[in-house]
Amino acid sequence: MSFPDFMQTFPSLDLPFPADVVQSNAVLSEAGLVVFFTFLKDMDLPPHAHKAQWGSVIEGRIEMTIGDETHVFRPGDSYFIPEGMLHSARITAGTRVIDVFEETDRYPLKR
Numbered sequence: 001m002s003f004p005d006f007m008q009t010f011p012s013l014d015l016p017f018p019a020d021v022v023q024s025n026a027v028l029s030e031a032g033l034v035v036f037f038t039f040l041k042d043m044d045l046p047p048h049a050h051k052a053q054w055g056s057v058i059e060g061r062i063e064m065t066i067g068d069e070t071h072v073f074r075p076g077d078s079y080f081i082p083e084g085m086l087h088s089a090r091i092t093a094g095t096r097v098i099d100v101f102e103e104t105d106r107y108p109l110k111r
Contacts, residue, residue, distance in 0.1 A: 003038070010025035011025065012024050012025055012026070014110050024037050028104060028109060032102055032103070033100070035099045039095040039096070040094075044088075045089040049086045052082055052101075052102040054079070055099040056098050057076070057077050059095060060096060061073070061091075062091050064090075067087070
């Protein structure tokens with residue numbers, strides 16, 4: 001099941017990942033960035049860090065390493081990544097997540 005049609009009209013992001021691997025729609029405010037991600041293919045997200053992030057898995061599976069701990073997140077699970085915490089992920093094709101970033105400029109909106 002995909003996100004509802006009205007949510008798919010939200011702006012997409014200029015991501016550093018191929019469009020045939022991940023799709024995005026986002027809501028930007030002065031306080032943060034809310035992103036609705038759909039992963040079309042398996043994806044490995046390399047280790048990186050940034051400001052705080054919270055996310056929830058809607059569909060699919062993410063194996064995520066946050067700091068020294070690795071967890072598997074499935075539908076209904078949520079995660080929190082504190083500011084500056086090194087993290088990486090292996091994301092399965094078909095996964096949909098909602099991620100909320102503290103950074104308003106984490107990824108720019110496509111214009």
